[in-house]
Amino acid sequence: VAAGTRIQANATESGNGGDVRLMGERTLRAFGSVAARGGPEGGDGGFIETSGGYALPASDINQAGLGGGFDVSGIAIDAGAPRGKAGTWLIDPYDIDIVSGVGPGTVPLNPFEPVGNSTIQDGDINAALLTSNVTITTGVGGPPLAGDIVFDDAQIVYTGAADRTFRLDANRSIRANAGTNIAAYDPAVGTPSGRLNVVFNADANNNAATTGGGQVSYSGNIYTNGGNVVMNGAWANAFNNGASIGLDGEVIDTRAGNQLGAGPGGYSGGSDALAGGSVQLTGRSNFPPPPVGSVPSDQTGAVYIGGTTIRTSTGNVDIFGSNTFGNGVVIDAVAGQGGVYTTSGNVSITGIGSYVSSSAYGTGHGVLLGNTNFTPTAGPTLASVNGNIAVRGERLAGGTVSGDGVRLGLRSLVTTTGSGNIEVTGESQGNGAGVNLVAELTGTFGTVAAGSIAGNNNVVLRAANDNSTDALVVGTGSKVGAAGVLNLRPGGLDVQGGAANYTATAVDRTANAITLGGAGGNGFSVSTDELARLTTPTLVAGSNAHAADITVAGAIATTGALTLQNGGGGIQLNAPVTAQRLGLISRGDITQAAGAPITAGTLLARSTGGSVLLENPANNVSASTLGGSAAGAFRYVDADTVQLGSVSVIGFDAAGNQPSVESATSMAADTVFVRTLAGDLLLGTDVSSSSGTDLVAASRFQNLDSYRITGAPWRVWADTWIGETRGGLAGSFPLPNFYNCAFGGFCGVTVTPGSNHFVYRQQPDATVVIGSATRPFGFPNPLFGYSLSGLILGDAGAGFSGALSSPAGPGSLPGVYPINGTFTSAEGYRVTVVPGDLRVTAAINLPRPDVLRELPTTYLYDRNIGQAPICLATGPLDGDRAAQGADVLAREWSRVRSRPNLLNCVDTERKNGCDDF
Secondary structure, three states: OOOEEEEEEEOOEOOOOOOOEEEOOOOOOOOOOEEEEOOEOOOOOOOEEEEOOOOOHHOOOOOOOOOEEEEEEEEEOOOOOOOOOOOOEEEEOOEEEOOOOOOOOOOOOOOOOOOOEEEEHHHHHHHHOOEEEEEEEEOOEEEEEEEEEEEEEEEEEEEOOOOOEEEEEEEOEEOOOOEEEEEEEEOOOOOOOOOEEEEEOOOOOOOOOOOOOOOOOOOOEEEOOOOOEEEEEOOOOOOHOOOOEEOOOOOOEEEEEOOOOOOHHOOOOOOOOOOOOOEEEOOOOOOOOOOOOOHHHHHOOOOEEOOEEEEEEOOOOOEEEEOOOOEEEEEEEEEOOEEEEEOOOOOOEEEOOOOOOOOOOOOOEEEEEEEOOOOOOOEEEEEEEOOOOOOOOOOOOEEEEEOOOEEEEEEEEEEEEEOOEEEEEEEEEEEEEEEEEOOOOOOOOOEEEEEEEEOOOEEEEEEEEEOOEEEEEEEEOEEEEEEEEEEEEEEEEEEEEEEHHEEEEEEEEEOOEEOOOOOOEEEEEEEEHHOOOOOHHHEEEOOOOOOOEEEEOOOEEEOOOEEEOOOOOOOOEOOOOOEEEEEEEEEOOEEEEOOOOOEEEEEEEEEOOOOEEEEOOEOOOOOOOOEEOOOOEEEEOOOOOEEEOEEEEEEOOOOOEEEEEEEEEEEEEEEEEEOOOOOOEEEEEOEEEEEEEEEEEOOEEEEEEOOOEEEOOOOEOOOOOOOOOOOOOOOOOOEEEOOEOOOOOOOOOOOOOOOEEEEOOOEEEEEEEEEEEEEEEEOOOOHHHHHEEEOOEEEEOOEEEEEEOOOOOOOOEEEEEEEEEEEEEOOEEEEEEOOEEEEEEEOOOOOOOOOOOOOOOOOOOOHHOOOOOOOOOOOOOOOOOOOOOOOHHHHHHHHHHHOHHHHHHOOOOOOOOOOOO
């Protein structure tokens, strides 16, 4: 097709552009203009294909001048659409080189002369991108044409206003040297251009014959101005140290706002304040890297990113690599450059490494950040502001030396500076570490810093291995920090599919036990030294899904909050634990050894299927709050004042991989026992039990409000009632309170079961005052009475009992005798008895007539045949009302004396007769 030729399949009014296909079986020369435009009134652009092939027999391949090539120099392509979507220009040779140039093509004198090599100028691609999407695809024609696409200092530049896609589908490999740039940019500040999507697919035809290649090996720069970048490498490959995708260049920047500038490749890069495209890299390797010694094993991987900075703003970055011979994903820095940076975009890196025992290659880590060699260069950085970062690696079984699931090498950094979360999950199916933060090294260049993790929000570390070595390694000099919650729990990857199509999903290893403190050990074990390298206001070990035991093997001390959490198994404290806010949340029993006291400001202890047994006398939750519950017994002893109340701590939800608030708004258990060995016990929440509650205060009990103790009978034990606050709580009638009884010590009373009681060690005083009495000589003692004083706290004296007696008997002479008593108190009062007085008066002598010497002269005797029905007075007969007081009988006798009723008088005509009366 000569330079002056025009081929058009345009829509004239509305409608889609047509198809134009220029296809040469052996050779294609197309230098004219080809258009397939959508209509001016509406419609999408059409399809234009330019294809050249190679079909000579294999015996003719090396003959000079023979071949089948492709030359479209100077071709003008237009598959645009003024009111629709742009069409596509498909370039389809076998092998092809993208070269720098804008020159026109010329038909040779012999038009049948074959083209030796297939080439396309970057200028022709750039011109086509102004109107059309561009796709280059290759097939296989036979050796040496395996279908490679090679950039040779090419500059793919797009400055149009609409979005475009530049796509390469190679039958085998896509390669570019360091001088290559692919860029979309704003031609002038304030005049934004469109986004350029860049797609690289190696082994696009899924052709198993791509042995010896099939990867993306790119060493240039890519600036998409908001467009996406997608790269897919082949499974079968061998070049570039066995990498399926190898990026050994400068910058991939998908942020909008890219300008011409002084940066790498002559561009300024986009702006973090503008939207950015996504980056997706997928590589699968099935060829071993070079032997150990020729290339460091930590510089080989199915996806190898060395010295390339991937930068986006809102777009996500997804990197996946699987390798049957070595590392899955390797990200390293070269000359201080290398890593992944986003603002709100998420970063996800997943690698599957393995090892073949018959080879002499690297150990095969799942994901390797940085390297383990002693070099002075800076390590790679994975950084986001508000986006989440997830690094997940699996090292499959095999080989004599086992690799790690995720290995953070020297100077590597994973960090978020805003609200983004960080998750690092690694598993080794052998004896390697699940997650390994390599320790710092000291050598020729001084001390090389270890890898570190610094999250401005939440950080999750999950690790697992075969439990023969430490699954989570936080090496000397390494640091893990979280401004929010740092969660440690066993976990790994569920790998599915075959080597050519592995998939991996992060999962929890809920059956793996957790050990904290001490010297460390096998499995998920975090030593005391490693815990000291963790910095966070809240550390959570385990999760709501964790189903195995959590053991504290060595002393743990943190100035922040600490939560141990599992949904199965138990929690065993074998060493002291110190935290500002401590949460112990389990389904099984929560126990502590003799030398493992708890020191905390706040404690929540909850067992949904077992008991809480924290009775170490050195426990000290200061004067703050204790809360929790248990299916069985809840038993807690504190060295000082403690308050029962509503408590909340931070746990972790495994399903959402997010922190969760765990609260206890009341205390409930089968039996509740809380004791202070010094100080008060404060009730700041409701307490209920099925079999009984005992609250024991070394000093006083204080109900901070109208809180209740319900369910089974309860007892509140205290030293004293003085200064206490009951808040409406009351014991059961008739004996609500007991005294002179210390919990676990001397008890002078019997606390009745089956009812509610306050029980005090101190003993109050009560006084029994015995009333006085008077009787005449010769009569029996009357019934004695007494009164009580000194009763407290609403006691009615129902438990008082005793006997009253006097030494005076019926024959005792007139006088005053004591009335004594002996009393006891079932409540436990100390009883003082004040005796009363018994006054025995002279016998009452009734006047009688002297019938032997005198005869009656009146009929009075006839009217007094019987003894006068009179009563003895108890007061003086001549006393006035004041003297007589309340003695009614005494007052009546006074009236008889002053106004006698003579019908009751016996006249004997002697002294004291009726006349005298």
